[in-house]
Amino acid sequence: MGNLADNMEYYLKKLLALSASGFLEIKRKELAGKFNCVPSQVNYVLATRFTLEQGYMVESRRGGKGYLRIRKVDTDGWELPGGILQELQQGSFSAGQAMGIIERLLTGKYISMRESRLMEAAIKCISTVESEQLQSELRGSLLRCMIQALFY
Amino acid sequence: MGNLADNMEYYLKKLLALSASGFLEIKRKELAGKFNCVPSQVNYVLATRFTLEQGYMVESRRGGKGYLRIRKVDTDGWELPGGILQELQQGSFSAGQAMGIIERLLTGKYISMRESRLMEAAIKCISTVESEQLQSELRGSLLRCMIQALFY
DNA sequence: TGTTATTTGACCATCCCTGACCTTTATTAT
DNA sequence: ATAATAAAGGTCAGGGATGGTCAAATAACA
Known part of the structure; x- marks a missing residue:
């Protein structure tokens, strides 16, 4: 027992x-x-x-x-397209790359309009950081954190 | 019952x-x-x-x-509680303060469960930044950006 | 043996519900 | 008119019923 x-x-x-x-x-x-x-x-x-x-x-x-x-929690349909998961392995992201991913999540109906606005706002917000290097790293970890929060 | x-x-x-x-x-x-x-x-x-x-x-x-x-009362649901708007004037936030605000948005039904997870994930993510100072400033601007994205 | 997982108990926080007492407003008596 | 009375609703502190937390003790495991 x-x-x-x-x-x-x-x-x-x-x-x-x-x-x-x-x-x-x-x-x-x-x-x-x-x-x-x-x-x-x-x-x-x-x-x-x-x-x-x-x-x-x-x-x-x-x-x-x-x-x-x-x-x-119902995880049906929560599988992300492999491409995105792979891209997320990357450490750093330009704002444009990040936006691209968010947009694909939206058009793929993985996230709602409001959620995409939330994510985009967070990513844009990062641009106020001085160091370019830190910026792109932060975008990467933000993306990973946020996506993980939604899909796991 | x-x-x-x-x-x-x-x-x-x-x-x-x-x-x-x-x-x-x-x-x-x-x-x-x-x-x-x-x-x-x-x-x-x-x-x-x-x-x-x-x-x-x-x-x-x-x-x-x-x-x-x-x-x-018909607010179209877009009015935030005044208290929160006021708090957001603050420049910097501890992780705890930020979580508190997010939680109030959730319990006040201003945001969904998923949205709150998204926002919390973003805030937590910031804790990886070295400088404490930068951390708390980033939390502040993240909060403001995200809330603005949703409500304006 | 050292580490991790489990188990317990004391103390805490929250929610609901009641009852005693208070304030405001309408009506009635003088 | 004025004063007394009746008929509402308001406040607040207290108690019972839950669930939550945390640290210490114990057990299981490597």
Whole structure:
């Protein structure tokens, strides 16, 4: 038998898979009761096994009728065209290159109009930095960070 | 079912949506009666779910013939809370301050979950810059640029 | 044996709901 | 008119019910 955290993870993922609504809503204390542990153990499991990187989102509410709600993030259709991923390997980007990538994300419907405006604004903003070198490096890491935030 | 406050919120918003006049007029005591609670609970619901930031206005009158009148204020959704506009005047921001603003934009429903992740990613990304000074300045201009891109 | 992962418990933050007391407005009595 | 009374709505502090955090203890592992 695995440990408590593993068992709880398994239990939650099973329930989640069975749930018709696409999300799972539980009470922290009840769950802890079912596994005969302290409530904060639930937080540990959520923090280590249901992170965004792992494809889960957890919402919660305190107070009377409080809850924990776990949903699997839908990553269908989130695959970026390989070309872009490859380009992102590059360390540095000119403003033009960066804009080009953002535009392709938009026309490919990977991002919304607002999201593209947000990204473009961030990239343009970088041009105020003195050093050309730093500028292009920053554009690169900004692009990578932002794209990662959206697609992973 | 959710809790009392949620139910009352739902009830009021439904009535408001159905109302031809564009506003909803109720008696505090009656409403409390309908939900079998104390009248001040109505104030709680109004204070937490019908704020100006959330796009509602509540007028009232005491005494005989008193009433509560709720209306949805039409801001086209583009008005930012004044507090945030003011804060943005600041030149520099710590990562924490910036995150706070982004979070308020999110909870105030000014931006989506994805947009907030995008903005947070950009802000965090800046932390790789060597100079602390430049970091906090960059955070400031990034915030201003991104918010401007969305709201102007 | 040293490192990492798990588990616990004490303390914290938030949300909801109530009740006592206060203020304002309309109505009624004088 | 004026004063008293009734009929609204407003405020605020408190308590119960949750969930959150963090550091220390313990267990598992390499």
